[in-house]
Amino acid sequence: MERLIFGFPRWTPDVTWSGGGWEVAYPVANLGVLPLNRVARSTSLTTSATQFTMTFSAQRRVQLLGLVRHNLSIHAKMRVRIWSDASSTVLVYDSGWIDVWPPVYLPADLEWEDDNWWEGTYSAAEIAGTSATRPIWLGRLYSAHVIKVELDDVTNAAGYVQVGLCEVAQGWQVSVDPTLGFEEGFRFRTEQADAMGGVRYFNRREKPRVARGEIADLPRNEAMGRGYEMWRQFDIDTPFLVLPFPDETLHWLRTAYLARSVDPGRIAWAAANRSRYPIAYEEVL
Structure with a gap:
């Protein structure tokens, strides 16, 4: 198995937040502060509203991000793009549109009659009331000056998207696995x-x-x-x-x-x- 990763050093305090459409009482800057119940909440479910941009004061090496304590629904998708320059002209990473809720079950874990048999994801009932974290592991280090995150959840029953924190880090991947008994x-x-x-x-x-x-x-x-x-x-x-x-x-x-x-x-x-x-x-x- 691939080795454990700690989000160290973390770059979240260095971020300037912008973009999208966010409630005045729940602004986009809340994506960078605790407590987690101080959320950023979108003004609508349009994709122009449910997006944000992170700009660093200088280039930062990044390989780990996370949407923490979000309310995104089971069919929501997201996209992450990274530019190495402040003017967002040199694109170095594009995730494409990916599932916010990826598979968590093997086909053998579910019954044919289960609604989520084909996808292997959680069902909507299983995540009800859950405060979830969606990690984004880039697989290697990227020099980042600007990161843009787009969220597509136009059928969210709440009528808005909210996120408690968007954490971004360089990431320390240990060179040796934990011993048996972790x-x-x-x-x-x-x-x-x-x-x-x-x-x-x-x-x-x-x-x-x-x-x-x-x-x-x-x-x-x-x-x-x-x-x-x-x-x-x-x-x-x-x-x-x-x-x-x-x-x-x-x-x-x-x-x-x-x-x-x-x-x-x-x-x-x-x-x-x-x-x-x-x-x-x-x-x-």
């Missing part, structure tokens, strides 16, 4: 109370995804120059994208998200010029 799951926050008669009541609360593991044999210079620096610069408050296994596209929507570090422990000496690098992060809600 853990992924949730931190459950649902509250429960038992009545006198034994009936149990629940208050469902949103749950963050979590992951924990270790890279047992990371080159020392990488552990310090990348891993140590990410901890030092980001601490536990700065968010970043994570994409654990880029070639595992079937599970991107399950495993890729905006996260923050949870105190993972310490970098340990493994051997001459090799380090054990602990991993622990939790999704930003």
Whole structure:
């Protein structure tokens, strides 16, 4: 499997946002700030409204982006284009129109009678109420000065498109896979109370995804120059994208998200010029 990617360094704070049609109370600049419930919301569903442009102060090397906490419907599409110059004349990347919700099931996982058998995507019922992240992995580094994202979701039942954050990063792809035992799951926050008669009541609360593991044999210079620096610069408050296994596209929507570090422990000496690098992060809600 292809190796884990951390969205470090991140370029989102360097972006100037423009383009499209966005509500005054929910402007396009909200795509670059937290909390995630401070969304950018389009004024309509026309494709001229549901687009935005990111301009950097200088060329930035980019290979990872993410639409975080969006309300795009199951049949929505998107397009990402990247120019290396400030005047948007030198096009270096064009994704074409791609699905916002790519396949998440193999044909064997579904029954012939299922509405989503042909596409292998989530059904509309399955994503109801979901705050999703759509990662965009470019596969290599591109020198970017301007990035344009276009969204096509003209049948969205909400009557608008909204996104909590558009994260953009250079991306650090570790040179060594995590060791066996890498853990992924949730931190459950649902509250429960038992009545006198034994009936149990629940208050469902949103749950963050979590992951924990270790890279047992990371080159020392990488552990310090990348891993140590990410901890030092980001601490536990700065968010970043994570994409654990880029070639595992079937599970991107399950495993890729905006996260923050949870105190993972310490970098340990493994051997001459090799380090054990602990991993622990939790999704930003």
